[in-house]
Amino acid sequence: MSNNTLYVPTMAELMASGKTPEVLFWVGCAGSFDDRAKKITKAFVKILNNANINFAVLGTEESCTGDPAKRAGNEFLFQMQAMTNIEVLNAYEVKKVVTTCPHCFNTLKNEYPSLGGNYEVVHHTQFLNDLLKEGKLTVEGGTYKGKKITFHDPCYLGRANNVYEAPRLLIQKLEAELIEMKNCKQKGLCCGAGGSQMFKESEKGTKDINVERTEQALETKPEIIAAGCPFCNTMLTDGVKAKEKEDTVKVYDIAELISNANNL
Amino acid sequence: MDHLIDNILFAIVLFAGVSFFILNVKKLVRNIKLGKSVNRYDNSKARWKNMALIALGQQKMVRRPVAGILHIFVYVGFIIINIEVLEIIIDGLFNTHRVFSFLGTLYNFLIGSFEILAFLVIVAVVVFWIRRNIVRLQRFWKPEMKGWPKNDGNIILYFEMVLMTLFLTMNAADYAIQHGHFTENHHYAIAGAFPISSYISNLFSTMNYGSLVIIERVCWWLHIVGILVFLNYLYYSKHLHILLAFPNTYFANLEPKGKFTNVEAVTNEVKLMMDPDADPFATSEDEGEPEKFGASDVTDLNWVQLLNSYTCTECGRCTSECPANQTGKALSPRKIMMDTRDRLEEVGNSINKNNGEFVDDGKTLLNDYISKEEIWACTSCNACVEACPVNIDPLSIITEMRRYLVMEESAAPTELNNMMTNIENNGAPWPYNQMDRLNWKEEA
Ligand code: SF4
Ligand code: SF4
Numbered sequence: 101m102s103n104n105t106l107y108v109p110t111m112a113e114l115m116a117s118g119k120t121p122e123v124l125f126w127v128g129c130a131g132s133f134d135d136r137a138k139k140i141t142k143a144f145v146k147i148l149n150n151a152n153i154n155f156a157v158l159g160t161e162e163s164c165t166g167d168p169a170k171r172a173g174n175e176f177l178f179q180m181q182a183m184t185n186i187e188v189l190n191a192y193e194v195k196k197v198v199t200t201c202p203h204c205f206n207t208l209k210n211e212y213p214s215l216g217g218n219y220e221v222v223h224h225t226q227f228l229n230d231l232l233k234e235g236k237l238t239v240e241g242g243t244y245k246g247k248k249i250t251f252h253d254p255c256y257l258g259r260a261n262n263v264y265e266a267p268r269l270l271i272q273k274l275e276a277e278l279i280e281m282k283n284c285k286q287k288g289l290c291c292g293a294g295g296s297q298m299f300k301e302s303e304k305g306t307k308d309i310n311v312e313r314t315e316q317a318l319e320t321k322p323e324i325i326a327a328g329c330p331f332c333n334t335m336l337t338d339g340v341k342a343k344e345k346e347d348t349v350k351v352y353d354i355a356e357l358i359s360n361a362n363n364l
Numbered sequence: 365m366d367h368l369i370d371n372i373l374f375a376i377v378l379f380a381g382v383s384f385f386i387l388n389v390k391k392l393v394r395n396i397k398l399g400k401s402v403n404r405y406d407n408s409k410a411r412w413k414n415m416a417l418i419a420l421g422q423q424k425m426v427r428r429p430v431a432g433i434l435h436i437f438v439y440v441g442f443i444i445i446n447i448e449v450l451e452i453i454i455d456g457l458f459n460t461h462r463v464f465s466f467l468g469t470l471y472n473f474l475i476g477s478f479e480i481l482a483f484l485v486i487v488a489v490v491v492f493w494i495r496r497n498i499v500r501l502q503r504f505w506k507p508e509m510k511g512w513p514k515n516d517g518n519i520i521l522y523f524e525m526v527l528m529t530l531f532l533t534m535n536a537a538d539y540a541i542q543h544g545h546f547t548e549n550h551h552y553a554i555a556g557a558f559p560i561s562s563y564i565s566n567l568f569s570t571m572n573y574g575s576l577v578i579i580e581r582v583c584w585w586l587h588i589v590g591i592l593v594f595l596n597y598l599y600y601s602k603h604l605h606i607l608l609a610f611p612n613t614y615f616a617n618l619e620p621k622g623k624f625t626n627v628e629a630v631t632n633e634v635k636l637m638m639d640p641d642a643d644p645f646a647t648s649e650d651e652g653e654p655e656k657f658g659a660s661d662v663t664d665l666n667w668v669q670l671l672n673s674y675t676c677t678e679c680g681r682c683t684s685e686c687p688a689n690q691t692g693k694a695l696s697p698r699k700i701m702m703d704t705r706d707r708l709e710e711v712g713n714s715i716n717k718n719n720g721e722f723v724d725d726g727k728t729l730l731n732d733y734i735s736k737e738e739i740w741a742c743t744s745c746n747a748c749v750e751a752c753p754v755n756i757d758p759l760s761i762i763t764e765m766r767r768y769l770v771m772e773e774s775a776a777p778t779e780l781n782n783m784m785t786n787i788e789n790n791g792a793p794w795p796y797n798q799m800d801r802l803n804w805k806e807e808a
Contacts, residue, residue: 108805129792139805159802163791171744173766174657175627179634210623215631240405260622264798274482287752290687295744299783299793303741306692313687319392 106145110159111192121156123227124194124219126208128201132328137200137289143359144200146223150364151236155198161188163363165207179215182207186217198227202256202329205293209261220311223257225328225354227267228282232273241275243361249276250322252313252336253288254329267328270354274361278288279320289313291335297322298331314339318349325351367459371718374456374588379509381592388599392674397714399667404615411614414755419613423755428681431495434488438524441485442606445531452588462538476557479535482528483560489524496521503680506689508699513602513678520603529588534583537576546573552580592781605677612675615668616755621746624763629655658767661728662708665764672756673704682748682758688741695741697748697758703733704761730765739765740777748794 114121123146130137146334166181170194195271197219199205209221222230229239249271257263264285271278283289292302292309314336316327325340327333330353337351352360387468404411405665408564417423422439426432454463465471496504496517504517539562541552558565568576598604659665662673682697683689689696707729715722742762749757769775776784791798 106805108802112803127804129794132801132804133792133794133796138807140805154663157802160799162801163798164787164793166787168793169784169787170624171763171766172776172784173763173768173770174776175630175657175767175771176634177515177784179626179630180637181787183634183638206620206622209619212627214626255743255747256622259746259750261620287685287747289685289690290743290745290747292687292743295742296780296783300740300777300779302691303688303695304694305688305735305741309687309691309743314690364791 106142107149108145108163109156111156111194112159112161114156115141115192119154120193122154123196123198124189124192125155126165126197126199126201126204127157127162128199128204128330130334131200134330134334136334140200140284140330140355143353144355144362146359146364147228147231147237147355149266150362151231151232152229153236159263165204167203167207168296168299168306169175170207170211171294178211182212182215182217186207186215189217189219194219196222198224200224200330200353200359202254202260203331206256206260223263223266223328225270226263227357228355229266229269232270233328236256237358238362239270239273239358240361240363241273244274244276244324244357247274247276247323247324248279248319248320248322249274249324249326249357250279250281250320251284251328252281252291252317252332252333253285254327254332255288255290255294257328258288259286267326267354270358271326274357276324279322281316281320283316286296286316291329291339293331293335298334308339308342310339311342314343318343322349322355324356325349326354327351328354367463371457371459373596374805375628377589377592378453378456381589381595388596391712391716392481392604394597394715395708396667396670396674398663398708399665399670400663402666402668404617404668407618410618411616414616414618415610415614416614418679418755419609422753424755434491437481437484438492441481441488441528442524444481445485447474448478448531449588449591452584457511461551462553462695464556465553472557475535475555476559479532479560482531486525486528489521489528490762493518493521493551503684506680506683506696506698508696508702509678509680513702516601516603517678519597520601521658523548523590523597524592526586530587530590532561534580534587535561537568537580537583538570540565540571541573541576541580542709544573544576546631548573561566561803566691567749584632590734593722602676602678605675605754608671609677611616612671613755615671617668617760621749627657627767629657656768657771658765658769659761660730660768660772662704662711663722665704665767668763669704669761670708671710672758672761673701675754676701676705676756677754679753681753682756685751687745687747693738694735695738697757697762699757700738700758700761706731730768734765736769736775739769 127141131141163185164181165185166178169181170178197208199208202223205221207221208219228237251267251271253264268278289312290309291313317336325336327336333351333353340346340349340351422436423433425435451462451464455461495501501568535558538552539558541549542554598607656664662670678698680698686695711722714725739762742759744759746759749759786793786795790796
């Protein structure tokens, strides 16, 4: 894999030079700070750079969308975050946002409009499909040809927003063998991270949700478990470790698969 | 003349059954109206469509094909056979017999199809009973299904079995009379087709006219009285869904499932906090009491959530898809709905007893029915909402209770408080500095 330096302009920089990007890449907290998720962020940026997409990030002007606060019930904190972000986004006259995090995606798309933030918001798997259609991106099958890949539907992409096909179309482009879990799409089991569970110990029970979901994924005998959410990614990676399968089964974000396949 | 007594008796029974039912419906509507307002009157086209597909068309039931198809038998059977009830009522009031028989072939077709449906209902109900009691499907044996909910489920099945058997036996006796060449018969003309009950009528082949009439009359009376009892049983039962599934799917949320409501009262306050020029009196002027955030009791929920609770048929599809429940946590979305209904009934009963005023009983839905442990176990994954065959939304109730716990009581679990402090101070749920947000760009 080549290790080109990433080109990541900020909104502030572009504005200073009088330019406006086509799309804002909303990195999200996990994508900015979590070591595993940062790899997804970089993989996605590599694809954007390679396709010469005119994008920008907010950088230090980005702040949590407020999703974890809202799911925890703290509407005050959520709306404070939302309105602060909306001020920044509106000041830059942002029209379109792409994000690698389904939680950011859901919040920006559904919960910001009534607070004054109206943007076209897409998940990175949708965005990559659009690039394919426009001919700005081609995906090389090679690396993953014939590999068994199962896809875990993130709740906030699937059930919450009815996006089921975009990630699957990309996996098919890799010429991989997509094997569905018994519980997929509308019936996909949560990884266990949603609703702010990521940030707390789980309640008393008989099992961890991520282990249950990982077992369902392992039933398909995959070589790769594909995810489309940094939180699912963490939960499933931990689940694979708990099942001591980390040597044979890898957990990757779709963006990483594409960036790997294209040797970026 | 004795016919007249029959007719009057029937009119009284009918009147009593229907009046009691109307009283219960009034109570139901009043209780649902205890909920807060929420606008679900928009986009009526999409709402009618939902109702047609999901309630009438049973769209979400067939996702589990076995239960789904059997349920369609029972459902279609019940709806169609109720056309027969119309005839029964007219016959009962005016001393006619099979008043619609002038429809001729159409009538034969109708009665014939009622019989086949009645038979299918019996088959389905038997299979349902076996699934509940012999196969013991897991979702019918969760902790919240002890006592009344468990009995309720079985009572409904017995009721349906008995009603259908009475219907078929009545027809069998009628058939035997029609074809028995009894000289004394002036009342029972040849009418109807009896594809199922003609077999049963073989049992009656040796009986005389008098006995057959008694069997026919007894079944007729028990059948219609049974239906009236069943009608009034609904209010106390999960079987209420046969009526409420329609309004419930009509008024269900049409927004994407991930979209949680933005609390308006909060928006006003946050705007004030963020805008130094805002007029502090502009919004708070006419408000006497400050608004309570979230929900700790049924009256804090909105009326659609309360309607949801009465509609819940306790099938447990939500619970069996719930990740928390599957991994042994205390949370069960079905229990959230059942608790809401039980508490709402309790509040309603207090209003009945105290001349239309609710007298505080020191209890609340949260804590006395639903524990914090349940509330905090939810991953907000929407599996319950997706699974519910009548579009009930348990997650919205859980969210309102979290709002109450966090905004009114500051009672979030410690780790969540840490997470929220981090967001407040650093703009991220972890203790990283916002100024470091772009550092990943430089890291190899
Ligand atoms: S949203 Fe909550 S209650 Fe509903 S299925 Fe998911 S975890 Fe269970
Ligand atoms: S909420 Fe819906 S799915 Fe759950 S038990 Fe009630 S009717 Fe069944």
